[in-house]
Amino acid sequence: MHPDTEKASLRQWLAVAAAILGAFTAILDIQITNSSLSDIEGALGASSDEGSWISTAYLMAEIIVIPLTGWLGSIFGLRRYLAVNTGLFIGFSVACALSTSLPEMILFRAGQGFTGGVLIPTAITIVRTRLPKSQQAVGIALFGLTATFAPAIGPTVGGWLTDNLSWHYIFYLNLVPGPLALALQLYALDPAPLKLGDLAEGDWFGIGLMATGLPALTFVLEEGQRKDWFGSPIIVEGTALAVLGIGGFILRELMAERPFINLRVLKNRSVGGGCLLMTVLGAVSFGSIYVIPVYCAQIQGYNAEQIGYVVMWSGLPQLVLFPAMPFLMRRFDPRLLVVAGTLLFALSCFINVGLTHDVGMDQLILPQLLRAAGQPLFTVPLSQMSTAGLAPRDTADASALSNMMRNLGGSIGIAMLSTMIDRREHMHFSVLAEAMTRNATLTQSRLAAMAQAMRAHVVDPVAAQGQALGLIASQARREAYVMAYGDAFWIIAVGLIVSLAAIPLLKKPQKAAGPIEAH
Incomplete structure (x- = not known):
């Protein structure tokens, strides 16, 4: 059958559905606790500084396992590896809901991150290896939906469940998609033989360096603002660990005979440029999801459900836009779609630059809609171009690197914006x-x-x-914060415009580009 007319079987589509559903659940859990942290902290008797570890533990564990996913999947077999981690993710979700102390919650959230991190990059691998070239754009669009829609609705879902039921249900929620994803994985994915002998030959020194450097960097970015950055010895020590660990990890993987992740795929212009732009995507998408709720809570005094209503407008419209992405990618150069999406997102931020204390729900809907329109336009083509035309093993590594950089970008964006808002507020207040x-x-x-x-x-x-x-004094302080939030949106918009300089790095993909068979 000609590649352009070949169609995937129902079982292949079910495999893709299993992967997408698992990735959606894992990405949703990154943000879903944010609107409920105060309730969780109160129930567990934790301060806000201690409670921040509920999110940080998840991100630190997730950033360790994402680069390992391609290698471990090849050792244990994708079906076995994915199904076991999905089952464990469900178990850790229930354990989080049943936690009675902060140490328990932190431990189980780390377990969620370590198992949920497996589900994200494997989704792209399954799309690339299970669907024919002519239908991969549809699978990539579905993955793009998980990458931007899930974090956009996370605060909305979490806020609604907390206000109407209790915070426990943000974890019990995983009992709905989790078992379905597990059943589909076991049915639709073929078993593969174990290759446990490869564990002994693994690059454990490189893994150790990575497992030291990346979580240390995540810790510094997540906790730096709360601990006064380099005024805190623990942040200084964490930064040193991050520099040494990540530097050693990069050198080791470039020199090792059998690296656990092939960093050389970054020499491919589309992979390298795609990872760079994915970092920007993570920074602006997670950054905007951070700034809008904080502004609504602090300036407008909204509760979690009202904040969820505002954030919802950057999520729900994507359900309408994503089905059009395969058509758009067939008709237009994907690089032009990335430019269009970036400009739409930048425009939405420029609109918010002129914030006043009177800007509330109704005035925030237009920029949120523009973000909803922009995110699919750069997320889906970037996911397509950063893994196009690679061998299956390299596809897994490119997907892992792309997702890792998006998550790191999110941590960088939130850290930068929270610090900037705090310092610009002091400056504006002094001027006033x-x-x-x-x-x-x-x-x-x-x-x-x-x-x-x-x-x-x-x-x-x-x-x-x-x-x-x-x-x-309180009015002056309020106005200083409003101006600081406007400055934050200006930074996001300018950063997006500057990121367009990376577009020439992306190569125009061949029509319906698919994976190259490994030899």
């Missing part, structure tokens, strides 16, 4: 305070009017004056 001092007469008039209004509720004139002064 100085302006109020220069205009002392106007400030005093405003203060006197507010104090007089307070006298209707406060008899003591000194107390009324103090409350009026506090109100003016």
